[in-house]
Amino acid sequence: MRIHLRIFLASLLTLIASLALGPAAFAENDPLPSWNDGPIKQEIIEFVHATTDESSPTFVAPAERIATFDNDGTLWPSHPMYTQLAFALDRIKTLAPEHPEWKTKQPFKAVLDNDIKALAAAGEKGLVELIMASHAGMSTAEFEKIVTDWFNTATHPRFKRPYAELAYQPMLELLAYLRANGFKTYIVSGGGVEFMRPMTEAVYGVPPEQVVGSTIKTKYEMKDGKPVLMRLPDIDFIDDKAGKPVGINKFIGRRPIAAFGNSAGDRQMLEWTGAGSGARLMMLVLHDDAEREYAYGPAKGLPNTKFGTFPQSLMEEADEKGWIVISMKKDWARIFSFEE
């Protein structure tokens, strides 16, 4: 019920604001032009005022203005598969000439044959094998170059554009709006830290030290008299589900006051954020726009998915706790910067 009351109050404030300022003045100063006017956009603006206006009873000191964003499905698409999985599959194909044994060995054979059914049958164990073969065995500097080169050439299968151009325009505006108001914006993703860092600054304006994610172990070694960090085929930390509050506490050491996600993997991050005192903003992106992007749930009867599942139980928790669910279809005037 709480969310409905808040949305009602926010609507009332929108109305008052537009009457006071007139529609022209309102549009001119709009920090979120790709968000459709309405209660959700207004909730964001109200939250920023409530936490940054020094006369507000819920004012938050700049150092404590921490906002955390999931990446896949929250800031850019996670369909038809996670971007990092697309990278891993491409990498396996690139490395295949050096590994003739992969022609007959699963799960590598499935990748080389583009056999999605066999790939799915390999399960999580197979996935870890693919990640390790494509993400370990090189230095951190070499891996950074491999990832950067891939982002410079790879394109999304549906949108036929580099992944960097697929950042959601409304979320880019939200990131910029929060930063302009003294917030420190962090990525907190299940994706690999060193897969994300080569692009987060250019794409999202988030510097490397503000990227929290999954890690594999690295080892300090001397190679030709120079120190390197070698990436080992050994998982260090999985920054997903209950791992997200753990990662936030480990890397940031402060509880966020705003958190943005889109799936069951973000549930605990939103719970952790919401459990603090004072003004809080928790939002979930619902992918309900098959025309402009994708539609999946299975919440609200949308099709089920393996990438970025939004279960009905998450929708119920959102309703109960006052988390705001963003409908891509209704709330976003445009999704990508290249639209129109």
Add this chain to the structure above:
Amino acid sequence: MRIHLRIFLASLLTLIASLALGPAAFAENDPLPSWNDGPIKQEIIEFVHATTDESSPTFVAPAERIATFDNDGTLWPSHPMYTQLAFALDRIKTLAPEHPEWKTKQPFKAVLDNDIKALAAAGEKGLVELIMASHAGMSTAEFEKIVTDWFNTATHPRFKRPYAELAYQPMLELLAYLRANGFKTYIVSGGGVEFMRPMTEAVYGVPPEQVVGSTIKTKYEMKDGKPVLMRLPDIDFIDDKAGKPVGINKFIGRRPIAAFGNSAGDRQMLEWTGAGSGARLMMLVLHDDAEREYAYGPAKGLPNTKFGTFPQSLMEEADEKGWIVISMKKDWARIFSFEE
């Protein structure tokens, strides 16, 4: 040899600067008043000019101005024992009434009897047992309170003052000077992240998200309907020796351009910092002042120690690689803010 040439050139620059400005003007603008004038102080100032003056060929963009500082023995004393060990021993004594079995069980008995010999005999395994018994089994919020309360009441056995007052004044000036020049200052310590965070902002001006250190595992749980992170008796990461570059890469994701340490535990951090291109500043604090603080090595024939060992091999690597060794006795006009 390189270091000698640099010190000679720096001396020359000090001379020219003092001739040009006159001693009064020089003293007035001194950002490092607790450092004795001389080549080492001048090296620091020259490095800051070289990296922050836009006309300098070695100019560094603000975002890349990362400086990492070891804590124990670099920013405050590590004798007669690491501060965190003093905390652990106090904590064991506080908890003893709830653990009658400790009266007869090592290494706890040794702590309760103040039996240093038996404590030493318990070795590293014993130490880990003490750390786990004192640092795990509570939530992160509870631990933060325990640590904060301890820092508010505990005093150093020799200096009879709260630990927070024992930060080295020259290093506080150095931290402030670097930050005033757009550097981001990080703690990179073998100490526990959550033991340090409750005091780093007040004592060093370093916020929680810029503290890299050792961690124990934490687990996200619901307790009375509220989420908590429970501290488990299980080591997650040791941020010492070869672990320091690993920690720097994991948490910061950028290579520092300046690094400050005092012991064998900092060797790899300085190597990693020095292996980057452009202007670099690597410094080691040598504790050679038994009168005002402590004197230990065993480098340069100083007494050996278990807390913050500075071996002769580190001195040789410093000389070979141009790392600057700070003599507390000669280079620091005062060590603590409460002196005089």
